Every structure is written in C-alpha cells, then in structure tokens.
Amino acid sequence: MTAQIVTFARAAQADARSFPGATIAYGPGEEIYAQAEETDLIYRVTSGAVRTTRLDSDGRRQIGDFYYAGDFFGLEAGPEHRFSAEALCESQVQVFKRTTLAMADDTAGVERTIWTATARELERTREHLMMLGRKTAREKVASFLHDLADRQGGEVQTLVMGRQDMADYLGLTIETVSRMLTQLQAEGLVTFTGCRQFRIGNRQAMTRLVAA
C-alpha cells in the first residue's frame, strides 16, 4: 500500500511482460490489474490470496471470487478486464503473457490447462450464482464458511478477508454478515476465536444448512 511497494510492483509488472513466468510480490490491498485493463496476461497465485472486484458507477461492489495458492485468475474472453484484482495479504503472483504461451513447445498442454482452469472457474461462478439468487443471508454465510473449510482443510480455519469482502462476495451488508456469524456461533455451528479464526462446531448441521 505504500508508495514504494506500488512502484516496485509496477516495475516488476513491466518486466513480466517481457519475461513471462516472472513472479511478482504484492502487499495487502494492492491492485494486480484494473477494471478495463487489457487482458493479455494470465496470473497464478503462488502464495497468499487474491480477490477480483467489480465496482459499478454507484459505488456498489461485487467480489467475483477469492483465489489461493495454485489458482489461476485473470482469464477473460474479451479484450478488457471486467473485474479488477487485488491482493488480500502479502502475496506472490506468477504472470504469463498469453501470446508468448501460444508459442510454447507444448502448446496443446498449455491450452488444455487454460481451458480446464476456465471451465473450473465457470463452475465455481455458477455455484456462486446459485447462492446469490436463491439463498438466505444465513445460508450464504454458512456456505461461505463451509466452502472455505473445504478448500483449506484442517481443523482451525483462517479468514484472509475482512467482513466487507465477505459481504461483497455474498451480496449482503457488513452488518448482516456480522449478525449471521453471531447467530451461527450462538447455535454452536461454528466457534470463533478472534474475528478471523474459527472452527466448524457441527459439521453435520453445517452441511445440511448448505445443501444444494
């Protein structure tokens, strides 16, 4: 977020255009690409976490998705990004140039990887869609925690994002998210130890609540 970090990142990104595959470091809140920026690069999270965000003219905000180590992002059909991407915490991001990849030795392999990533992304987006369209606030928040636990594995879960990001992902307000978290905890479905750490208390009840 400091001027130095931003300057460093800009310089590194410029390099990435000539040397695809370069890894760039971003600090919390730092922008990786902007809405309406050209889409000639493809990204992969090496460490940390990234969110994609869309801001409309009224300032309403929607988060497209969160990406963790190993995930590709920045895949788009059109010539311009419809969402921007920002790091959630200290993160390392690998950058590939599309046109360079097209000249790779194993073109077929590269293309298959990109297609698979795109299709997986589509699938996740459809799940997200289902959630936004037809779930209650309570179900949305429960799904969010459940999915996170699924992805991360292990017992104790850590939230890399704040309440506002959760709200903008779920199509809710920050207050509603907070209330639902309190409610779920009161019912023993989850236990929070600090506002960014939790454990699933009742996995069965949780899964039932989330069930498609």
Added chain:
Amino acid sequence: MTAQIVTFARAAQADARSFPGATIAYGPGEEIYAQAEETDLIYRVTSGAVRTTRLDSDGRRQIGDFYYAGDFFGLEAGPEHRFSAEALCESQVQVFKRTTLAMADDTAGVERTIWTATARELERTREHLMMLGRKTAREKVASFLHDLADRQGGEVQTLVMGRQDMADYLGLTIETVSRMLTQLQAEGLVTFTGCRQFRIGNRQAMTRLVAA
C-alpha cells in the same frame, strides 16, 4: 411434453451418441439433459431457445442462462451436469460428442471454438452474478429487457419465456417481476402489447437504469 415427443427425443438422443452432429427437435418444456447427467455431449441451438435450470432440495429454482440460435451450451468442467437444460419452445438442437470432436481433423480449431464459447459463457455468468448480487428488483427486470433487446435487435421484442422463468433467472418472485414490469410500463420505459411482446419506450432512460 406429450409422451410421444419425449419418446422420440430419447430415441434421437441415443442416436446422437453414435452419430455426433445430429440435430434433434425438442418441444416446449422438454428436457435436453438432466442435472447429474454425464457431460460427454456438447450442444448448440440451431433454432428456438433453451434454458439451463438448477433445482435445489427445497424446490428453489435458479435459471443459469437462456440460449438462442447459434449459442453453445452444456459446457462443463466436471463429469456431471450441475444444471439441467430444457427447450423453451419448439427447438432444434445440434449434439456433438466430446470424445469424437477430439479426433477431428481440425482439432485445434475445434478446441479454440470450445474455449471461446466457454470463456464467453464465463463472462455472461459474471455479468449475471453482478446483477444478482447488487441490483434492485427494478434494475434486474430492466436489465433483463434491455439485454434481450440488445441480443435480438429490432424494434418489437418477443419473450420466449414466461414470468416464472424470468423470476428464476433474476432471483425474484413472479409477483415482483410482474409488478416491476407494470411499473416500468407506467413510467414509459417500455410498452407491452400482450404479455410476451414489448418495445423499449425510452432507450436512454433504460440504459441509464441498467448502467453497470
């Protein structure tokens, strides 16, 4: 919807598995593939219109998208369909077998076409997501009519789907959709001539209302 039509379609679909590229006719409401069915086929609308639907255990329904002549559908990453697909009206659908396409002469061309279709689909789904997450009922309904007019072109627009389908696409109830249509018409933004035909009355106001 009659037993004969269903029987015919089943038989035709069985054929399509051995003869990819075959065109099958479906009647209104008829199922093209089901949720949890295997995903070895890819489809393209030749004429008519198709919707993809997801039904959860409580009977809540979400429509993924509507597809018209020329559109591909049925593209998925996993081995099972997460949505089902049904014809909205008398429709012709072309069916391709994935594994057969992989052996085509112009494999690269085929793959590019599929990737492009997938990426386009992803983009549409993201727009849909944005709408579900952050738009009001009024804006959702206006967007729906606006997009339809954009896609179809021309002056007089025809709705191939009923109010329930619109509601399930927009994450609203049928009553709310109806009220918003009445409201938009009262304000002169659109004019309905029968419940499935309309013209955009004030394109400027409409675009403003829809603006991302």
Added chain:
DNA sequence: CGTCATCTTGATTACGCTCAAGCTCCGTGG
C-alpha cells in the same frame, strides 16, 4: 364459448438494509 394456465393486483409480513452507537483489537507515542 368455456376452461385452465398464466399473469396481475392487493394486503400484509418479514428479511435484510440503513443509520447510529458501542466495542475490540492493535499500533503508536507519551
């Protein structure tokens, strides 16, 4: 022309939003 599905309208309810305080957790400086 009658029947049934679809669509519209009305009255009421409820879920999530808004506005407004507090609280908690950290980092900073006295």
Added chain:
DNA sequence: CCACGGAGCTTGAGCGTAATCAAGATGACG
C-alpha cells in the same frame, strides 16, 4: 507500561423492499 486513537467488528432500533398469501383478470386453446 499504559493512554490514546483509529480501523474493523458487533449490536441495536426502525425502516423499506421484496416475499408471501390471496383474489381477480387476462388470454390461449380445445
């Protein structure tokens, strides 16, 4: 080491939008 300050989170009260429940109106089709 504790006081101060600020950001982020929680809680509360009241409101508004869209859902629900319930009749009617319209329209398509036999």
